[in-house]
Amino acid sequence: MNRQLKYLKSLADTKSITNQSYVNRVNTLYRSNASEFNEDDVDFIEKLNKSNGLDFNRDMRASEA
Secondary structure, three states: OOHHHHHHHHHHHOOOOOHHHHHHHHHHHHHHOHHHOOHHHHHHHHHHHHHOOOOOOOOHHHHHO
């Protein structure tokens, strides 16, 4: 798992940030540098968004790299 994603997950797991903040930060992190995430990470982000009732669009250019 991406190191920054793992860090955000630990903050959410310990309730240091709200779930809404967690989802927003994960999405911002992904949008800012999608190429840093492997397929498993992107699957995790997609599931996180869907479980919170949000749409998620993969960066197809980043996944092709």
